[in-house]
Amino acid sequence: xxxxxxxxxxxxxxxxxxxxxxxxxxFLRVCCLFRxxxxxxxxxxxxxxxxxxxxxxxxxLWAAKIESHTTAGIIVSVLYLFLxxxxxGYVYFHFFNMSETARRVRLLIESSKTGTLKKNDLPHLYxxxxxxxxxxxxxxxxxxLRLSDDRYVLGNKALLLPAKxxxxxxxxxxxxxxx
Amino acid sequence: xxxxxxxxxxxxxxxWMFFLAVAGTHPEHGTGWAATPLNTxxxxxxxxxxxxxxxxxxxxxQAGCPSLKIILAVNNSRAEGMTEDDIxxxxxxxxxxxxxxxxxxxxxxxxVKRDSTGDDLVSLKNETIVLSRQGYVIAHLFASYRxxxxxxxxxx
Numbered sequence: 001x002x003x004x005x006x007x008x009x010x011x012x013x014x015x016x017x018x019x020x021x022x023x024x025x026x027f028l029r030v031c032c033l034f035r036x037x038x039x040x041x042x043x044x045x046x047x048x049x050x051x052x053x054x055x056x057x058x059x060x061l062w063a064a065k066i067e068s069h070t071t072a073g074i075i076v077s078v079l080y081l082f083l084x085x086x087x088x089g090y091v092y093f094h095f096f097n098m099s100e101t102a103r104r105v106r107l108l109i110e111s112s113k114t115g116t117l118k119k120n121d122l123p124h125l126y127x128x129x130x131x132x133x134x135x136x137x138x139x140x141x142x143x144x145l146r147l148s149d150d151r152y153v154l155g156n157k158a159l160l161l162p163a164k165x166x167x168x169x170x171x172x173x174x175x176x177x178x179x
Numbered sequence: 180x181x182x183x184x185x186x187x188x189x190x191x192x193x194x195w196m197f198f199l200a201v202a203g204t205h206p207e208h209g210t211g212w213a214a215t216p217l218n219t220x221x222x223x224x225x226x227x228x229x230x231x232x233x234x235x236x237x238x239x240x241q242a243g244c245p246s247l248k249i250i251l252a253v254n255n256s257r258a259e260g261m262t263e264d265d266i267x268x269x270x271x272x273x274x275x276x277x278x279x280x281x282x283x284x285x286x287x288x289x290x291v292k293r294d295s296t297g298d299d300l301v302s303l304k305n306e307t308i309v310l311s312r313q314g315y316v317i318a319h320l321f322a323s324y325r326x327x328x329x330x331x332x333x334x335x
């Protein structure tokens with residue numbers, strides 16, 4: 001006989017959704033950490049990782065309080081909560097990345113400043129060379145690229161597998177798009 | 180993005196509601212499991228998060244993320260590496276912005292108005308980008324988010 005999840009358990013999902021953003025806000029505004037452009041993405045990753053501590057504490061408090069569940073039931077419930085947390089952290093990481101690096105968001109924000117934007121002015125507001133240079137700087141700061149005798153070579157290769165995966169998916173979903 | 184939201188979030192929720200309306204919340208025979216409101220909430224929450232994870236991963240797949248493109252190009256250059264100019268040459272002059280503008284137009288977030296009084300009508304350079312209501316809402320959502328974090332706007 002399985003035990004029904006309690007309302008208390010369902011309410012536990014709310015902190016699981018909010019902790020990634022709250023931890024990030026805490027590090028940025030209270031601790032004044034990860035404010036430099038090259039550290040911002042690392043800051044979100046670190047915040048999500050640190051959020052595992054309050055999540056573990058909450059899960060422990062919940063498991064200690066309930067009496068009606070079997071050990072297997074508690075393990076499954078805690079795994080569910082951590083899955084919710086990790087997914088929320090992943091979504092939050094991408095949301096922050098969009099606000100930081102997405103060209104579409106930059107174009108929308110530039111347009112919203114005046115309501116309209118002359119297409120002629122775009123190359124001055126958002127120069128092609130800057131788009132690439134900003135990315136080279138970011139990748140160098142993340143350790144993905146390393147400068148060796150004026151030439152860039154791969155650094156820690158942490159993004160190499162995701163890059164291959166993303167472009168493989170792109171090839172499957174959009175076979176006629178340029179690589 | 181709108182279609183992804185409909186396919187992955189709206190349709191499953193409607194499907195689940197339909198299933199509940201037809202089958203009711205009776206326990207599944209022999210399992211003791213019933214589609215109670217709490218169970219339904221937990222299932223739909225997981226569906227929502229998995230869908231959101233896919234939807235958030237979709238833009239780099241669709242738009243071909245330039246950062247990942249740089250990593251693949253540098254990886255292909257092996258130990259020789261690439262100069263900054265080599266990396267700049269991976270991307271054609273205007274494709275980085277023009278394709279994203281097209282996406283914004285296709286998503287209904289902006290529309291491009293042609294200035295009929297302009298003196299450069301042949302090359303269509305006298306065009307004005309105007310935000311739609313949805314575009315305005317999304318721009319303000321991101322601007323407010325950056326203000327809450329006390330960070331300047333992202334450089335794109």
